[in-house]
Amino acid sequence: MLNRRLFSALAAVALLSFGSVAAIAQDRSIVVASTTSTQDSGLFDYLLPIFKAKTGIDVKVIAQGTGQALDMARRGDADLVFVHAKEQELKFLEEGFGVKRFDVMYNDFVLIGPKRDPAGVKGTTDITAAFDTIRIKKAPFVSRGDKSGTNSAELKLWKESGVDIDMAKGAWYRDIGQGMGAALNTAGAMNAYVLSDRGTWLSFKNRGDLEIVVEGDKRLFNQYGVMLVNPEKFPTVKADLGQSFIDYLVSAEGQKAIANYQIDGQQLFFPNASRDPS
Amino acid sequence: MPDSLDAWQLIITGDAALYTIVRLSLAVSLSAVAIAVVVGLPLGAMLALTRFRGRTALIVLLNCFMGLPPVVVGLTVFLLLSRSGPLGVLGILFTPLAMIIAQALLVVPIIAALTRQTVEDLWREYRDELTALNVGPAGRMATLLWDSRFSLITALLAGFGRAAAEVGTVMIVGGNIDGFTRTMTTAIALETSKGNLPLAMGLGLLLIALILVINGAAWAVRAWSEEKAG
Incomplete structure (x- = not known):
């Protein structure tokens, strides 16, 4: 057959x-x-x-x-x-x-944000002050939300900024549950702030309107x-x-x-x- | 893969990493389809030609499984093959073999369900003749499968398309390891996450082109063999 x-x-x-x-x-x-x-x-x-x-x-x-x-x-x-x-x-x-x-x-970690800086945090070296300002102005912020090292660092920084993020989160806080690259792509598309490790940021190709807005705080050590x-x-x-x-x-x-x-x-x-x- | 090059440069220059990825994609998906053929064709024909309790339920279930979410299949296979899982001793998680198994699970229902429908339709035409000739069950299955072979090519292509296009299962059970379990689809996902959108898009177009070539070849084989068969 x-x-x-x-x-x-x-x-x-x-x-x-x-x-x-x-x-x-x-x-x-x-x-x-x-x-x-x-x-x-x-x-x-x-x-x-x-x-x-x-x-x-x-x-x-x-x-x-x-x-x-x-x-x-x-x-x-x-x-x-x-x-x-x-x-x-x-x-x-x-x-x-x-x-x-x-x-x-x-x-180290760096805070990435849109060039026009809607929360007005560019240039500060105090990362917790920057986080607090973003929260007060409800400027869009992308969180990894995936229990990664960067996500843990971000949550720790909210705590050190005196912000209870579970209480404070609203439409401005976007928890995407994805990797660093995806978070940067999302932040670029939504003109949002995002915490990134410097290595991924330096090698990232689709930066669009994003740039480093806060760096150099010793709490950003990674x-x-x-x-x-x-x-x-x-x-x-x-x-x-x-x-x-x-x-x-x-x-x-x-x-x-x-x-x-x-x-x-x-x-x-x-x-x-x-x-x-x- | 070098980031600075775009996909077309990689193709033209015959980039070794790219060819490894293409070869693995084709090897995994074609092996999965081969397994699904060995399991799915007899299963489909058996369901078409036999009557037993629960047959209808089985057919509905099989049709439903054509839409199995790849990520769920991936997770299930992952938990089975994990070192802490029941089949962990095999040590095949994060290997191409695990990816073949997972894709075969996605493709078997498609091939079995489409075979069942095709063979059952043909059985209506052939019933009197095969009954008069006193052909046994195995002979009936073989005859009907053989005579519906041209229609079954479409079932195989549907299965292959599903396997080659999916990313959820191979990402989970393969782990997207560079040079070992990285396929076209997981490479596209990775380049997208690196923000390397032109390369990701180029790889996507290349994948579509490959699927087109395979479908074209299948069509040519079918046309040629139909002509030979008269």
Whole structure:
């Protein structure tokens, strides 16, 4: 029967693709749960080929918000987390999901807004005053709303501004539940303010009428940390390969590579690793 | 993928990253359709030719599943394949295999439901003849599937279109890993989020062009084989 032959041909195709997939799965590779900012800023595109050339290890990055990335590791679906919300990270360690946490690098958050600056906050270096003014003037503000590191930082800044955001939010406060790039696209389309990490902003291509309106406040500090997922909780964690990536990130060589990453002559991340876990 | 280039430059210069993405998209979606054919054609034909309790309910359910939300299928497969899930020991989450499984789940109902309708319509025409010739159930299924093969190509194309165009499941179960599980649709979503709208749009047009080529090829095969079959 001709259609039998067709079936067996299709079955062969299916089996072949299974086979090639299984072959790929046995490579020397680790899965890193990381954040949209490290991916969207292009840091991994720059750093991972260098690491691969040195060690032969493939690093597979799943880029999500910090909250999601930690949850992914809590299910045992990652070997490493590389994120930026220290309180959430320490909680993750306390719960026993992580082994040790190492500082890797920092950059800072910036408040982005429309050039015509409807809330009139441009030029101040007091981020909490700027937040309070935006709230009083009900100027459009886009929130990530996705439990990411940037979202956590934003919520913390509202608190430090003396604003109970759950009470104060209205039509002006737009919680979009999406990544950094999507939040910037939305802010651009709605002439809204938005808190962004500097790396994503520098590499973002669709700026339209947006610019940095507030920067330089020390409360805008943004620390990145890396942790190995606890192999005692999940025996499938590739502890050795994962540890080599951590060792590389905090080594003098890895730190120098991070410092060398630039866009248009601007450095995006500032290495500050110490060999001691926090 | 370099951001500074637009999609057409990437195509013309034969950018390796772009070809990896295109190859993976086609491999995943075609494998999903292949699995769906192996499962869906016999299932559809069986539903068309047999009568049993609950058959009507099963048909309604199958038709309804043609509209399964990809994001729900993605989430379900994700929870099953997660290390903490029942199939976690397989370790296939965030691999192309997981994406094939998820897309196959989306495509099986489409192919099975359309096959069921096609075969059932043809059965009305063939019933007397096949009954008179005393053809058994397996023979009936094979004959009817074979004789409706030209109509079934449309079912396959509908299934392929669904698989190639969706982003929800492959994003969740594949993880959009650069060079490993990044497909056309997840690359478009990523470039959009990077604000790289011209590249995102260019990739979108390329995807549409690929689907057009495949549909054109299917049409040509059909026309050619219809002519041969007389």
